[in-house]
Amino acid sequence: MELTDERKLELMQSAIKQAALSRAEDSRDHPRVGAVLADKEGRELVTAYRGERGTGDHAEFLLLEKAKERGIDPFGCILVVTLEPCTTRGPGKVPCATRIRESGIERVFIGMLDPNPPILGRGETILRWADIAVERFPGFLIKEIERDNARFIQRFKHAHLPESSRYVQTRITEVVTEEIRKSGFIIEGIPMDWDLTLEDVKEFCDAGAPESLRMRLGDILKNARAEAFDRKYENYTYEEDVRGLGLRWRNEIRDLLVSLDAAEYTRRRVIDVGIGNGLEAPRLLDSIRALTIVDIAERSLKRAARILPTARIVQSEAESLGDIESGSQDIYLSFRTYQSSLFDRGQAIREAHRVTRQGGIVLVSVSNGFLGRDGAFVPGHVLPRSSIVDRNRPFELAEEIRRKLSLFRFEGVGVRTGSGEIFIYGRRAR
Ligand SMILES: [Zn+2]
Incomplete structure (x- = not known):
């Protein structure tokens, strides 16, 4: 049996209930953390919460301890935890991210990211690099967790990008x-x-x-x-972009296309809107036989055209794809364009709907963060006129796009968190 979306939500809510039981070991503001271990099908095996045994033990640590005591092997299991696992601890203590990596757990659902700068985004990254499938709770549950941890969050300043970024x-x-x-x-x-x-x-x-x-x-x-x-x-590189970390994000997109019944997408009519200078093309778009690439930026598009010499090139805005015939595309792709400044998402989705044939697929993403100078992932979007990174913004945007796709009566609308972006997808109604 597959783990259903309903079951996922139940497990997340169960972890949130555990978090509410958390006990602090001293008078400082500590996070409330709950954790659930489940088997592949989502059957709950063990639960734990922070401070459950009176000491300041972390929920994930206690969870694995309790599993061991009961003779449960976490290999291949699912971990659901309300806070990003820690990556640094006091002397002599093993960080939870390391314990999880070594436990054989295959899949992790994380609620709130840890606002503590030395941990923020790193816990999640460590797990992904260990080839554990990491997903986030949906935005409305993250908000709930953040509300329950407001005092703890207030202890930390916002993440900043360097001024040179x-x-x-x-x-x-x-x-x-x-x-x-x-x-x-x-x-x-x-x-x-x-x-x-x-x-x-x-x-x-x-x-x-x-x-x-x-x-x-x-x-x-x-x-x-x-x-x-x-x-x-025009001269964009992946220096600050998580896509620079290799093929992981391409595999994420391929996996998504497979789950949308488009494993053979290279044989379909595909449009990529907001291609930029074409960095994303190799090993993802370059074998598509009927590819149209679109961007508003002329010099960037010229560079993309050199990478994709057989593609149809259209210099146009995502909000008005005038030259593209209605219903002409099997798959509409747009990666990391919908979060752009001065972008009209409603109008862009209207155009996506127009150019995609009935039963065709729309798959867009919004970026979910940056690659910091030290190679760590800094999740969020930069606030206008500042270097402050807001970590909730990408999830709010994804939710807005999901709602808009539903308004246009797309079917099977869904959201999936990838390693550096959030994907939103749906199928145009027949
Ligand atoms: Zn921990």
Whole structure:
């Protein structure tokens, strides 16, 4: 029997119940953590919570101890835990991530990430690198756990990206503002809001500009955004991108396509929207026979075209795929584009729906973090106008996209957390 989504949720809720029982060993604010060990089919074997035996023992440690006492071998089992397993502990103590790795556990569901900077994202990464299948709780359950741990979370500052990071240095909205000014417009007071679209920016362009200039505003805005993306992504590398870690993310996408009945996707009509400079193409897109690649950034797209010489090249916005015929595509792909600044997700999904044939697949992803200088994964998105990383934002976005796909009556809509991004998918209704 497969582990069903309903059973997964029950196990997560059971772990959250365990967490509520947690006992602190002193007066400081400690996290409340609950853990559940289940077999492959999701039958609960052992539960534990932090401090269960009166000392400050971690839930995962106690869980494995209890399993051992009862003669239960965790090999091949599922671990469900409300907090990311620790990666550093006091002298003489083995971190939980190490214990889990050595236990033979095959699959781990993690609730909240540990806000403690030396651990944040590393616990999850260590498990993934040990080829354990790691998934996160859905966003609404993570929120619940964070609410129950509010005082513990407050002890830690937000994660920051270094000022030298590409994501801090090149801000799409700032480049767009600069480009619009160059064209002669006075532009003032653009709010640095996450959900701002290009259409919204119009409202902040000088209404007193000459008519001849105002008539060109639409094109000026589009060109400004294209230029901003070129500046940011033309020479993009995977230096700060988890895809630089190898083939893992390609395998994640292939696995998803298999589960969506598209194992032979290379023989279908596929469109990739927001291809950037084409870094993601090798060993994923390069064997597709009928491939269309789309991006707004001209120089980036030229580079992508060199990597994919047989693809149809369309320089266009995700929000208006005018040149692509309705219902012409079997599979619509878009990786790490839907979280972009000045991007209209609703309109992009409307276009995805239009170009995909009935019964066709839409698979998009939003990035879920960055690769730090030390190779550790920093989960989250950078807040506008700062270097602060908000770790909940990617999950909120994924949820928004999931809802939008449902509104367009996509079927089998789902969300899956990958190693560096969150995938959202569905099938266009027949
Ligand atoms: Zn631990």
